[in-house]
Amino acid sequence: MRDVYVIGVGMTKFGNFPTWPGVKEMGEEACFNAMKDANVTPKDIEAGYCGVVGGIGRSQGPLAGNLAMKQVGVAGVPITRCENGCASSSTAFREAWIAVAAGLYDVALVLGVEKMAGLPTRMMLKAMSQGSDMEIEGAMGMTFPGVFGMVAMRHMHNYGTTREQLALVSVKNHHNATMNPHAHYPKEVTVEKVLGSPMIAYPLSLLDCCPVSDGAAAAVIASGDVARKYTDTPIKILTAVQKSGTFLDTLDISTFDITVRAAKEAYRAARLEPKDIDLAEVHDCFTIAEILHNEDLGFFKKGEGGKAVEEGETEINGKVTINASGGLLAKGHPVGATGVAQICELVWQLRGEAGARQVDGAEIGLAHCMGNFSHGDGGTCNITILKR
């Protein structure tokens, strides 16, 4: 398999746009920005991959990629929708990487997009219930906040993680978001404000949970043979690993076996260790998730993720910068867009273009994205490692 590089990225601002723009217009903006950044024209694009969950509010799943890409003149070529819940566009990114690495295409466009705003809660719950086993967990009302509330309780029980440590994740990520022009909630919050926000699923309150967002993100990738034709700053894809859950094998919900397995394979493939990672975008759908995944990714010993946040080790230029973008918690979480939005942040950081939130001397970045959750384990976990 050939070397593959990210040669351009682009995003929309994340936010809530109940009426406009829609999937097509947001997709258009992200694709246009990425293609401009990559210095490619529509005729350079040999394939398109789109990550979108769809079926949520005005979010069209089928054809969303085709409709959005057509807006920027990309049509006729193979366009494939990949859907793996919140990991949809990290999956799409990986499939594009496989196809370019295989030699089938030299240049491919990857889009992640979602339009979630304005959906009544009842319909949102129904749509989201398909991210677990609809016939069992869906019917039982086993929502994601419910799952992660239990995860938090177990982590606190096992390791003495505190409610304040959870809140500090939200404080850090909201602070980072104030420096990110694409963020949905670029506002400082305090521990008191997090603790005082409405309770969602004990011990998680509103500001422990990522918001429902609209947005799009895109990336152009190219084979090593042609990457430098387009850019002087190609960012190398060291590996893109994907795992699915094993179901019922996870007896201890304070660790996600799926992340442990994916990380192990990713580090081996990239010939790296956790200590080599300068910054990571981690799937912080809830505050507890960031703490738990930081441990499972090997950045901290099991049980020490809460303490690490408290001691500032995950802040920008800490031991390992986690979610410099603001993460899902504050940058926002338009589900289908999140995977590629993580790639955008890594690329900007590795090119030294992240402005006020720049991680000094960033050379290696890791993106961790998860989708769905069923029978006690994650549905999908994608880990992508990029190098300057």
Added chain:
Amino acid sequence: MRDVYVIGVGMTKFGNFPTWPGVKEMGEEACFNAMKDANVTPKDIEAGYCGVVGGIGRSQGPLAGNLAMKQVGVAGVPITRCENGCASSSTAFREAWIAVAAGLYDVALVLGVEKMAGLPTRMMLKAMSQGSDMEIEGAMGMTFPGVFGMVAMRHMHNYGTTREQLALVSVKNHHNATMNPHAHYPKEVTVEKVLGSPMIAYPLSLLDCCPVSDGAAAAVIASGDVARKYTDTPIKILTAVQKSGTFLDTLDISTFDITVRAAKEAYRAARLEPKDIDLAEVHDCFTIAEILHNEDLGFFKKGEGGKAVEEGETEINGKVTINASGGLLAKGHPVGATGVAQICELVWQLRGEAGARQVDGAEIGLAHCMGNFSHGDGGTCNITILKR
């Protein structure tokens, strides 16, 4: 890219099963049958790809592949949902082919599945509207029967295709289905019965339209390096080509430019001509579609597709056997399952295991699958060519 082979296939019977089995159980049956046919165990499977549209009745899109594959012990490995409307599982098959050809995996499992029965018409129309531009064509009520009614009218106007010729496609495919134990409607129909069935969208009546079906189909593919370890009759994938629509470029709806472009590339890649194809499974969502696609695939001159049916050239052991399985019209059309179900039929035929509907001496088979339709052109067209 390496040579890749289909080493096993399996299906459920297609039909309407309003309460049971669901996506998980149907997926399980198809996967089990394909894995048994391929002589593989769950631990041999290195990746799973699932084509499912979802959001239709009890059809779960997200996680459907994971849930179904877990039933046969396939878990932990990367499992990716691909969705391209009615071409979802032909897209999944192609992505699996790319990944195995790339050298990333040696053995992969591909599943197509859909559960459509029992959905109220209003909700079905809403679900299906996402297969076109939801904001424009969906809002206008531009349904697929409406589109293909117009296509039929244009074809009749341009080429003198007759209403009876359309009906004969349905007669032929229903006849073929009587010899297929997996078919949804294994019943003979006559031209009179087709013409007398309720009008849906002029000139198409009920028996000109494919049914709403439930079902699943699966295939196991393997690299040339390992295929013969599992089977003595590997079927070679000569090529798998995918195109998307160019939108608004099709001024004449009596031809589908997307099929013409995909076919041209497929024949070039496989170093074949249309006359080399012994049998084809063609996307006959409506009777007119088979006639039109047979022309666009190069089996007959433009405008002569109707006459070819009338003269028996598309019957089993005719000039080119079209839809020996009964096709979408009579085998049924559980949308996500159709692409892989076409592969199943080709594999059985090429191995000489198709029983009463066997095409004599079949050596090369072609599958043509389309998904979505927007702005005057198809959303996705997949063409796969297999060789004994």
